[in-house]
Amino acid sequence: MNAEISISKNQTIAPIDKRIFSSFIEHMGRAVYTGIYEPGHTTADKYGFRTDVASLIRPLNLSHIRYPGGNFLSGYNWLDGIGPKDERLMRADLAWSALEPNEVGTDEFLQWCERLGIEPMLGVNLGTGTPQSAVDLLEYVNGDLPTKFANLRRQNGHEKPYNIKLWCLGNEMDGPWQICMKTAEEYGRIACETAKMMKWMDPSIELIACGSSFYDMPTFGSWERTVLKHCYRYIDYISLHQYYQNNDGDIPSFLSRSLEMEEMIHKIAVICREAKMEQKEAHDIALSFDEWNVWYHFQKSGQQPPKWTVARPIEEENYDLADALLVGCMLNTLLRNADTVKIACLAQLVNVIAPIMTEPNGRAWVQTIYYPFLYLSKYGRGTSLRLSCESAQYDCTIRKNVPYLDASAVLNLDGICTLFLVNRNQTEALNCTIYFNQDWDYVQEWISLSGNDSAQRNDADHEPIKPQARECPNTKDGILTIDLPPSSWNMIRLS
């Protein structure tokens, strides 16, 4: 099996927006309670947040964390989560059939982010919420006037505005599963009016309107056109969401899914450009891929934890090597589309469809998918390079001509070129020839994630799937030849 890549530092796509290395925490399952927050835990800080979890989050170097949902957002009254904790009341969370104690709310989350040096990306409820409740939350968070909600924030102990810049106008409002779902017309109107009011309150913010919940939604495309017709002028981004499944164990098809993700991005980018022309607007609408991941293991297992508990343990995926490879391909897709995708959130961060897992009152550990994200976030900064790739291909159940090689490359700020390469072939190594002229001299580092079996997983006791440093091959006359192991994710750094 062979592949060829040509690369030059002059062939660029776009600077990579640091916000594509973002994640998501929802009040869902054990993401918050016994995830990031567990006051009785041995590692809890004085605010009740687990420092063992924080120490696994920190290396991910996240730009933003989206909060508080997700489907939870569409039934959430933010007023329930502020003020003295002993006065906060338990509420029924209809999105996830769980109890929400409101011990963590806006202030706790924003201050936790401040301590971690990560920027929050907040959502306003456009399910049961109104334009007014959205503006009131914005005033509470960013307000600097001597007005009701800004004063309430001061009274609750935060004198200065938090100055949160990124705001989501609801969540997945096209989905029948959403609390108070809307038609595209209904959502477009309320998003427009909410956006207007929010920007009048704080012109410095940026707004993300809801796009389709996933590619196979019957209204994919027409939803975006209608929403943009109503609110183009007032928004800055439109969202994309997508999770992939491997229910029937068809790994070749599963690993081809990132090509579909790329199609999605291209289609929505075209719709945004067309809407700009049609409406004669001056600014571009960029893409916020604010939920993406692999998600199927828990649903496949058929587990149904009892309803109406706090920290109901739902959607706790245990990811395998194949999942990490697809996550690597999805990250490559984001880098290759750095010209249009400016924000992306790995959904989610802790316990719920997450790279980081915790035991209640116990250990915290990382899953296979943690590693591609870790390295991309560390070394995927700079300018995305346009590669010319030729690879042996395969046909699978859902697609023909899938390249075995999936690749992206970044010109880092220090001039190093970092390549991220996935070999989708499960049984054979991919002999890869990389032509890079004289732009770089030698291979500084080669890290790979691989294993004998694509179904291998990590858990709190065992970590069979973890990155291995490999011996750096020599280059000759601006050419590198390298054998990418079967079922592998790789990072190669050229100096």
Ligand code: AHR
């Ligand atoms: O991330 C989990 C859920 O997936 C979110 O609540 C929702 O937006 C999506 O359907």
